[in-house]
Structures are given as C-alpha cells and as structure tokens.
Amino acid sequence: MSAVVPVQKDASQRRQKAMLARHFTRLAEAPETGDKCVYTFVPGNLTELLLSFDLLPVLPEINALQSSLHGRAREYIGLAEKLGHSEDVCAYVKSDIGMMKSGNVGPTGQRLPNPDLLLLSYTGCFTFLKWFELLREEYDCPIAMLHVPYQGEGRITEAMRDYVVTQLRHKVIPALERISGRPYDEARLQACLALSARAEDDLVWVLESAKHVPSPIDAYFGGVYYIGPIFTAFRGTREAVDYYHELREEVAERIGLGLGPVTPDGEMDAERYRVVLEGPPNWSNFRQFWRMFTDEGAVVVASTYTKVGGVYDTGFRHDPSRPLETLADYCMGCYTNLGLPSRIAMLERYVRDYRADGFLINSVKSCNSFAAGQLHILREVEQRVGRPGGFIESDLIDPRYFSASNIKNRLESYFQMIEQKRHGGGTA
Numbered sequence: 001m002s003a004v005v006p007v008q009k010d011a012s013q014r015r016q017k018a019m020l021a022r023h024f025t026r027l028a029e030a031p032e033t034g035d036k037c038v039y040t041f042v043p044g045n046l047t048e049l050l051l052s053f054d055l056l057p058v059l060p061e062i063n064a065l066q067s068s069l070h071g072r073a074r075e076y077i078g079l080a081e082k083l084g085h086s087e088d089v090c091a092y093v094k095s096d097i098g099m100m101k102s103g104n105v106g107p108t109g110q111r112l113p114n115p116d117l118l119l120l121s122y123t124g125c126f127t128f129l130k131w132f133e134l135l136r137e138e139y140d141c142p143i144a145m146l147h148v149p150y151q152g153e154g155r156i157t158e159a160m161r162d163y164v165v166t167q168l169r170h171k172v173i174p175a176l177e178r179i180s181g182r183p184y185d186e187a188r189l190q191a192c193l194a195l196s197a198r199a200e201d202d203l204v205w206v207l208e209s210a211k212h213v214p215s216p217i218d219a220y221f222g223g224v225y226y227i228g229p230i231f232t233a234f235r236g237t238r239e240a241v242d243y244y245h246e247l248r249e250e251v252a253e254r255i256g257l258g259l260g261p262v263t264p265d266g267e268m269d270a271e272r273y274r275v276v277l278e279g280p281p282n283w284s285n286f287r288q289f290w291r292m293f294t295d296e297g298a299v300v301v302a303s304t305y306t307k308v309g310g311v312y313d314t315g316f317r318h319d320p321s322r323p324l325e326t327l328a329d330y331c332m333g334c335y336t337n338l339g340l341p342s343r344i345a346m347l348e349r350y351v352r353d354y355r356a357d358g359f360l361i362n363s364v365k366s367c368n369s370f371a372a373g374q375l376h377i378l379r380e381v382e383q384r385v386g387r388p389g390g391f392i393e394s395d396l397i398d399p400r401y402f403s404a405s406n407i408k409n410r411l412e413s414y415f416q417m418i419e420q421k422r423h424g425g426g427t428a
C-alpha cells in the first residue's frame with residue numbers, strides 16, 4: 001500500500017510518480033470539476049466498480065503513510081491524541097484525523113476533497129469500522145458498508161460469495177448510483193476488470209522474479225512501491241497495465257544482467273541472505289530500516305504485506321465474465337481476511353519456494369490485524385521449515401516506536417543465527 005519512490009528512479013518509477021501526481025491533482029480539482037469522491041480502504045477495495053461510475057477513490061491509509069514519509073505524521077498523531085484519541089489507537093487513524101484537522105492537505109501539498117461517500121469494505125479489521133464512524137461525524141456524508149465474511153475455514157464457500165454479491169447488488173451499487181447520478185454499467189465494469197487481470201499477471205511475474213538467485217528485486221522494500229498502483233486508484237486502468245508492463249521489462253533486464261535489487265543507495269552489493277518478511281513496514285524510518293538489511297546483504301524475497309490489497313500469486317485474477325462474483329472473491333481473499341492457518345501456510349510456502357534462509361516478523365504496534373497471533377506464526381513456521389525465524393518490533397508510522405539500535409541489534413543477531421545454521425551450528 002504505498003507510493004514510496006526510491007532515490008534512484010527507473011522509467012517505471014517516474015511513470016508511477018506522474019500517475020499519482022495526476023490523481024491527486026484531479027482530487028484537488030474535484031470541487032470545481034464536480035467529480036465525486038469516495039473514501040475507501042485498501043484491503044477489499046472496489047476500485048474497478050468505482051471507476052465504472054467515474055468516481056475517484058481516496059485512500060486514507062495511503063494518505064497516512066504518505067504523511068509519515070513526508071515527516072508530518074508525528075504532528076498529526078500528536079494533534080489527534082490531544083483531541084482525545086488514545087495512544088493505543090492505530091496510528092493511521094490518528095494521522096488521518098490530525099491531517100483532516102489541519103486542513104486535509106494531502107501528500108502532494110494539495111487539498112483533498114471531502115468525501116461524497118464513505119465506502120467501507122470490512123475485511124478483517126474492526127478499526128476500519130471505527131475509523132469511518134469518526135469520519136462520518138466529521139463530514140456528515142453517507143456511508144455504505146460491504147460486510148466481507150472472514151475466511152475462518154481457509155476457503156470461500158458459495159454462501160459467502162452470494163452474501164457479498166447480494167450486498168454489492170442491493171446496497172453498494174445503489175449507493176454509487178445515487179452519488180454519481182448514473183446507472184450501473186456492467187459492460188464498463190467488465191472492461192475495467194479485464195485490465196485488472198492484465199496488470200495482475202505482470203505484478204505476479206515481478207514478485208515471483210525473486211525466486212531467481214540473486215533476486216533482481218527486494219520484494220518488501222521495493223515491493224511496497226510495486227504494489228502502489230494496483231492497491232490504490234489504478235487497478236482496472238490502462239495506466240496500470242502500462243506501468244506493470246514497463247516494470248516487468250525492467251526486472252527482466254535485471255535478471256538478464258544478473259543484477260540484484262536497486263536500493264535508495266544504488267545497486268545492492270552481493271546477496272548474502274534471502275529472507276521472507278511478515279508484517280507491514282515501518283514508514284517513519286523507511287530508508288533507515290531498509291538500509292539495515294542492505295548493509296548486511298539481506299534481500300527480502302517474499303512478503304505477506306505485498307498481499308494486503310490482494311493475493312494473486314495463488315492464481316486469483318479479476319474475472320470479467322463474472323463481475324460481481326469476482327469482486328466478492330477478491331475482497332474475501334485479501335491477506336487481512338485470512339485466518340492464521342492460511343497465513344502460516346503462505347509463509348511456509350514462501351520460505352521453501354523462494355529458497356529463503358529464514359523469515360522475519362516485523363510486529364507493528366498499531367495493527368492488531370497483523371500482530372494478533374504473530375508469535376504463534378513464528379513458532380509454527382520455524383517448526384515446519386526448520387529455518388530460523390526472527391522477531392522485531394516497530395510501528396507503521398508512529399516514530400515513538402522505532403528504536404534503531406534495538407532493531408539493528410536484533411537483525412544482526414538474526415543474521416548471525418543464519419550463519420551458524422549454515423555452518424552446522426546453533427538451532428533455529
């Protein structure tokens with residue numbers, strides 16, 4: 001869920017930056033152009049459906065993480081806490097509330113429009129619900145809720161799919177028709193979904209390129225940048241298709257040249273460790289955090305966070321031939337909507353398929369959706385793969401919970417543990 005732009009920019013990175021800039025400009029101009037805006041969250045977002053009504057998505061989580069990357073989150077979080085929001089509340093919410101109370105100026109320095117609708121796809125996080133309750137009080141605008149059943153049994157049943165499709169048909173679509181003033185156009189939605197599937201093919205190819213040794217990409221620190229367009233306002237657009245096509249070509253070229261990932265400091269030196277990473281990144285000290293890995297020659301070859309807005313590497317693609325059913329399956333398949341057994345199986349598969357030396361968990365204070373059960377995940381995956389697991393703690397965007405020395409110490413010990421394991425000593 002990101003629009004992070006590393007210092008060294010390839011053509012695809014420049015393209016992504018321009019796409020985002022155009023989107024934020026359209027948002028800023030919405031009060032004059034009359035474009036209608038829908039606030040919605042990343043996991044389970046219905047971007048293609050919104051675009052089929054010519055509605056503009058606004059993603060508060062992205063604004064919160066961007067506020068962090070631009071050094072504003074501390075101030076916004078502080079303001080929200082002064083207004084009575086507890087220290088324990090997810091920092092994304094507090095950053096968003098603080099930004100709104102400070103004039104609702106987004107990451108490009110332009111004012112964000114007020115929502116015409118709050119569209120909540122409820123995918124496993126109770127905080128989403130409370131967040132939009134707060135925004136509804138502020139904006140006095142309509143709210144539509146899509147209740148997405150949790151995948152407790154690790155599979156989607158016909159009854160679950162029907163339940164979501166019924167809500168889409170009878171609650172969400174009528175709400176979108178009301179605010180856009182136009183009828184549902186299924187052919188248009190299908191055209192968007194076909195574009196989604198093309199972009200998804202290329203995204204999966206890029207993420208799976210990390211199976212190469214050396215990996216041409218970092219699937220976490222670079223990966224959060226790759227998922228930017230598809231997890232936000234661009235899934236279902238030709239712009240996204242072009243972006244992922246260009247990105248794929250760049251990565252293919254890197255494989256051909258035997259190159260490792262591009263980092264903020266340039267080309268990475270030799271790959272020494274391959275790790276899988278579970279949990280969101282730390283945005284407040286993103287580059288510093290990344291450098292702790294590159295300094296050790298560690299590459300993240302697969303991550304669960306890059307599945308938070310859609311799990312595609314198990315074969316799911318948006319399917320235009322069954323438009324509402326495919327939206328339902330997409331929502332139910334997002335990472336935050338999966339139970340612990342599914343998450344454990346995913347990590348186990350990643351460690352094996354990506355030939356990782358081990359896996360790390362970055363447990364962030366803010367996010368219960370991710371953090372619940374992570375110690376159990378640690379033990380279980382270690383046992384199954386017989387490779388070392390490591391545990392670090394920080395936060396998404398609250399800089400008070402980033403202790404550089406603690407994290408660096410833990411990472412150094414972790415990489416030493418991998419070395420010991422390689423040389424036949426120590427235990428996982």
Ligand code: SF4
Nearest residue numbers: 090125127367368369
């Ligand atoms: S608790 Fe986690 S999933 Fe929920 S809003 Fe906060 S960051 Fe997102």
